Amino acid sequence: MSEPAAGTPFLELRSVSKTYQLTKTHAIKAVDSVSFSIAEGEFVTLIGPSGCGKSTTLRMIAGFLKPTGGDILLEGKSITALGPEQRNIPMVFQNYALFPHLNVFENIAYGLRARKLSDDIIAHDVAMICQMLNLVGTENRFPDALSDGQQQRVALARALVLKPKILLFDEPLSNLDARLRIQTRAEIKRMQTLLKITVLYVTHDQSEALSIPDRLLVMNKGKIVQQGKPREIYDFPSTPFVADFIGNANFYDVCVISVGSANVQIALQDLEFDVSLDHCDHHPTKDEMALLSINPITITIEEPDGVLGKNQCVCMVEQCLFTGHAFSYTLAFRDTSIRVLQPNIQGAVTQFVPGAEVKLTFHAQAFHLFRIQE
Amino acid sequence: MHETNAFRPTRKSLMKTDPALFSALVAVWLSFAIFIFLPVIRLLITTFYVDGTFSLANMRKVLGTSYNIKALYGSLILATSVSIAGTFLGYIFALAVTRTALPRPLKVLLGAVTILPLISPPFTSSISLTLALGPNGMLLKALGIGDFSIYGFLGTWISETLTYFPVAFMVISAILNTMSATLDDAALSLGASRWRMFTTITIPLSLPGIGNSILLLFGASLADFATPLILGGHTFPVLPTEAYLMITGMFDLRGGATLSFLLLVPALLVFFLQRMLLGKKSFVSVTGKNGARTEFAKLPTALSVFICAVCLFIVVFILYLYAIILWGSFVKVWSVNNTFTLEHYAYVFKHGQKAISDTLLIAFLSTVIGSVLAVVIGYVAQRKQFFGKRFFEFTSMLNYALPGTVVGIAYIIAFNQKPILLTGTLSILVAAYVFRYYATGIRSVIASLEQIDPALEEASMSLGASSVRTFTHVTIPLIIPAVLAGMRYLFIHCMTAISATIFLVSVRWTLLTTRILESMTELQFSQASAFSMVLIVIVFLADALMLYLLKVTTSKFHKPQEISYEKVGA
Ligand SMILES: Nc1ncnc2c1ncn2[C@@H]1O[C@H](COP(=O)(O)OP(=O)(O)O)[C@@H](O)[C@H]1O
Numbered sequence: 007m008s009e010p011a012a013g014t015p016f017l018e019l020r021s022v023s024k025t026y027q028l029t030k031t032h033a034i035k036a037v038d039s040v041s042f043s044i045a046e047g048e049f050v051t052l053i054g055p056s057g058c059g060k061s062t063t064l065r066m067i068a069g070f071l072k073p074t075g076g077d078i079l080l081e082g083k084s085i086t087a088l089g090p091e092q093r094n095i096p097m098v099f100q101n102y103a104l105f106p107h108l109n110v111f112e113n114i115a116y117g118l119r120a121r122k123l124s125d126d127i128i129a130h131d132v133a134m135i136c137q138m139l140n141l142v143g144t145e146n147r148f149p150d151a152l153s154d155g156q157q158q159r160v161a162l163a164r165a166l167v168l169k170p171k172i173l174l175f176d177e178p179l180s181n182l183d184a185r186l187r188i189q190t191r192a193e194i195k196r197m198q199t200l201l202k203i204t205v206l207y208v209t210h211d212q213s214e215a216l217s218i219p220d221r222l223l224v225m226n227k228g229k230i231v232q233q234g235k236p237r238e239i240y241d242f243p244s245t246p247f248v249a250d251f252i253g254n255a256n257f258y259d260v261c262v263i264s265v266g267s268a269n270v271q272i273a274l275q276d277l278e279f280d281v282s283l284d285h286c287d288h289h290p291t292k293d294e295m296a297l298l299s300i301n302p303i304t305i306t307i308e309e310p311d312g313v314l315g316k317n318q319c320v321c322m323v324e325q326c327l328f329t330g331h332a333f334s335y336t337l338a339f340r341d342t343s344i345r346v347l348q349p350n351i352q353g354a355v356t357q358f359v360p361g362a363e364v365k366l367t368f369h370a371q372a373f374h375l376f377r378i379q380e
Numbered sequence: 381m382h383e384t385n386a387f388r389p390t391r392k393s394l395m396k397t398d399p400a401l402f403s404a405l406v407a408v409w410l411s412f413a414i415f416i417f418l419p420v421i422r423l424l425i426t427t428f429y430v431d432g433t434f435s436l437a438n439m440r441k442v443l444g445t446s447y448n449i450k451a452l453y454g455s456l457i458l459a460t461s462v463s464i465a466g467t468f469l470g471y472i473f474a475l476a477v478t479r480t481a482l483p484r485p486l487k488v489l490l491g492a493v494t495i496l497p498l499i500s501p502p503f504t505s506s507i508s509l510t511l512a513l514g515p516n517g518m519l520l521k522a523l524g525i526g527d528f529s530i531y532g533f534l535g536t537w538i539s540e541t542l543t544y545f546p547v548a549f550m551v552i553s554a555i556l557n558t559m560s561a562t563l564d565d566a567a568l569s570l571g572a573s574r575w576r577m578f579t580t581i582t583i584p585l586s587l588p589g590i591g592n593s594i595l596l597l598f599g600a601s602l603a604d605f606a607t608p609l610i611l612g613g614h615t616f617p618v619l620p621t622e623a624y625l626m627i628t629g630m631f632d633l634r635g636g637a638t639l640s641f642l643l644l645v646p647a648l649l650v651f652f653l654q655r656m657l658l659g660k661k662s663f664v665s666v667t668g669k670n671g672a673r674t675e676f677a678k679l680p681t682a683l684s685v686f687i688c689a690v691c692l693f694i695v696v697f698i699l700y701l702y703a704i705i706l707w708g709s710f711v712k713v714w715s716v717n718n719t720f721t722l723e724h725y726a727y728v729f730k731h732g733q734k735a736i737s738d739t740l741l742i743a744f745l746s747t748v749i750g751s752v753l754a755v756v757i758g759y760v761a762q763r764k765q766f767f768g769k770r771f772f773e774f775t776s777m778l779n780y781a782l783p784g785t786v787v788g789i790a791y792i793i794a795f796n797q798k799p800i801l802l803t804g805t806l807s808i809l810v811a812a813y814v815f816r817y818y819a820t821g822i823r824s825v826i827a828s829l830e831q832i833d834p835a836l837e838e839a840s841m842s843l844g845a846s847s848v849r850t851f852t853h854v855t856i857p858l859i860i861p862a863v864l865a866g867m868r869y870l871f872i873h874c875m876t877a878i879s880a881t882i883f884l885v886s887v888r889w890t891l892l893t894t895r896i897l898e899s900m901t902e903l904q905f906s907q908a909s910a911f912s913m914v915l916i917v918i919v920f921l922a923d924a925l926m927l928y929l930l931k932v933t934t935s936k937f938h939k940p941q942e943i944s945y946e947k948v949g950a
């Protein structure tokens with residue numbers, strides 16, 4: 007066997023599709039010609055709304071499903087025709103899928119036994135992984151006697167003990183409570199760095215998606231709509247969908263007043279802004295209607311002081327939800343409304359009550375302009 | 381003094397706080413006393429009381445006869461072999477339906493063929509086995525085998541296995557279906573081969589179903605009376621037939637009672653084991669929410685091929701047996717004069733008319749009464765708290781746990797004399813069926829109630845409905861599918877069962893199944909076949925009607941029920 011040529015991606019999907027034929031006439035295109043690649047040692051997260059085809063993609067990579075089109079390559083070799091048991095791509099499931107009739111030790115040892123390793127080696131490897139994942143002392147317990155967090159760690163241990171080159175996760179934290187989720191997330195990242203494995207991680211939770219990966223793939227309706235570093239995607243969403251799903255943005259139809267060499271001038275209600283052309287997904291023309299997205303966190307909110315500068319306006323608070331780390335305001339904004347997120351710098355900010363007048367400051371360098379889709 | 385005072389208020393309170401429950405309990409306990417306790421106690425008295433004192437004389441006498449000992453061993457050996465072979469076949473069929481790539485129509489066919497033995501009278505496979513492999517048997521002639529006797533252990537074993545494996549199929553396919561498919565995926569993705577997955581995941585997780593099936597089949601075979609009566613012959617006696625022959629042939633009620641006591645012991649043992657097994661928490665329900673819609677991984681190819689081959693063979697054999705019965709009912713004299721005739725059907729509708737109408741009336745009455753009782757008992761046992769609840773539940777199932785022969789003998793002993801003289805009446809037949817076969821109804825009502833969040837009933841009460849109104853307007857509509865499912869089996873059992881009622885029929889009230897037996901003992905095979913066909917058609921039509929009702933009601937209630945589960949957060 008030859009070493010893969012330098013530059014060959016570790017895992018590569020080439021226009022992979024999956025169509026579920028429900029009846030003779032009715033079919034669902036769950037995954038639609040998806041292509042992406044993952045480099046060795048990379049941590050990649052696949053995010054998208056529920057039902058967009060994430061699990062289907064993952065299950066095709068694991069080998070549980072046969073693609074209806076395209077090719078999947080591991081280290082340059084096609085694995086599309088192989089069964090899951092021949093791929094050595096373990097997966098951590100949302101419901102953990104621990105074997106209920108086996109104790110923790112046997113669950114972790116399952117894959118090692120399938121590889122016909124000697125008992126000594128198995129005992130040693132299992133002990134090691136238990137040590138690493140803080141499972142020492144639970145070896146003889148059955149899955150139903152474990153806490154959620156422990157079950158999750160056994161599921162992780164069971165895959166990691168095989169020292170796989172690549173590991174798949176399908177929403178592994180969605181059955182955990184918020185605190186455990188953050189803890190386990192850190193754990194997964196730590197293990198990945200420590201063991202230098204490649205990870206493809208599926209989630210629909212944006213905070214989870216942004217915090218761990220080296221790279222993010224955003225999926226919608228069976229297609230990859232954007233990929234890049236989390237920061238890039240958050241700051242430069244390429245479509246309204248991404249701006250909405252990742253940034254939870256406000257959207258307004260705006261009119262293009264004039265187009266300059268670097269900026270485009272737009273009118274939002276009675277306000278006028280200059281948006282950099284870098285922040286437009288197309289080259290706008292004068293008088294065209296475009297879709298403006300404004301991330302709620304980029305708007306500053308303060309007590310009105312009678313002075314209104316450029317990019318500022320006065321609005322009335324309709325609702326204020328306190329979420330601990332922030333205040334989430336909904337304000338009347340001319341004839342529509344606008345959402346604003348104000349970080350809770352403790353003691354330093356006043357909370358405005360519904361009915362109060364406030365001054366908003368927009369920062370046009372954070373605006374994004376999209377073509378309006380018919 | 382102090383204690384009785386402390387106790388009294390709670391006693392009073394049930395009558396006051398829930399008068400409906402109180403009166404229901406009184407009525408049900410009263411019926412238990414008459415139709416469950418009285419017969420069993422009279423049976424024990426007849427066995428162990430001689431001239432007013434406790435005595436083992438009957439037992440000694442019965443056990444002193446080597447033929448009876450042979451019957452005891454015969455029963456146990458037969459039950460063991462049938463439970464193993466039947467469970468094996470049932471497992472194969474269940475795997476074929478849940479784990480192979482067979483096309484859907486074929487899977488439906490497999491399911492349909494396994495329904496056949498369930499809706500047939502217990503003699504069907506015995507009759508056709510006799511016709512195929514008995515003296516002058518068709519298959520024997522075709523294969524050119526001269527010296528072969530179907531009578532004895534072999535024939536009984538084959539026939540009972542074919543009759544009871546569908547039960548194993550149902551129990552095991554239910555458990556194979558509820559397994560989480562992601563476990564298969566997990567095993568494969570950890571590198572296990574498909575064989576390894578099958579032996580380390582699928583088989584261990586289906587063990588509770590296998591255990592349950594073995595016990596069910598053991599009990600069913602132990603109690604089976606019709607098959608060994610026709611196929612056992614003199615060389616292979618078993619307890620139920622010996623007890624029957626002792627009572628009807630030698631009029632020895634004491635001997636029959638004692639033999640049936642011998643049968644009662646292993647039957648109760650199986651019953652207790654089964655309750656223990658079901659009481660244990662099953663593995664299958666441990667893993668909760670599923671991530672993705674998944675299908676079970678396919679089995680190793682060699683195993684799939686083996687499974688399909690076995691299924692094909694069995695299906696063909698079963699269809700062949702039913703074809704023989706059909707054919708047999710249309711020829712003049714079986715294997716002697718093969719000209720086509722309708723005379724057997726003419727006979728059935730002329731001389732068997734009373735049996736048909738009697739059977740239908742009895743089955744109808746039993747189904748209605750049994751269902752009402754099943755709803756009340758199931759509801760009370762699942763939803764209410766009261767003193768002696770476990771014993772209540774146990775008692776309700778007792779007649780079902782006992783072999784039919786035991787119940788039949790106990791009933792003739794108990795109701796043959798005043799104060800409750802019922803021999804020869806319609807009531808005794810109906811009572812025997814109701815208290816035996818309402819058990820499936822109770823089980824399905826309880827299972828259905830376990831799925832329905834009590835918050836629905838609490839909501840109804842908190843909106844001001846009384847407990848009776850809540851029961852009739854909220855609970856009943858929700859459990860109707862379960863009740864209908866229970867009714868379905870109740871009706872089938874009442875149409876086809878014979879082991880208990882063979883002792884209870886009379887000139888005034890007779891049953892189709894007993895007519896089949898009479899024809900068989902008179903060696904009128906064609907007549908027996910015609911009776912069987914008529915019975916199968918009636919049961920099939922009634923069953924189809926019941927299934928249709930079930931479908932209509934479930935489709936009507938399915939959606940709102942689902943929504944309310946979610947809202948309630950169950
Ligand atoms: N076995 C299946 N049969 C038919 N449709 C399916 C099946 N599995 C998934 N789907 C459909 O495919 C789409 C994508 O599903 P999935 O990959 O599970 O989404 P996600 O994991 O992103 O929530 C959904 O519309 C879903 O209903």
Ligand SMILES: [Mg+2]
Nearest residue numbers: 060061671672
């Ligand atoms: Mg999913």
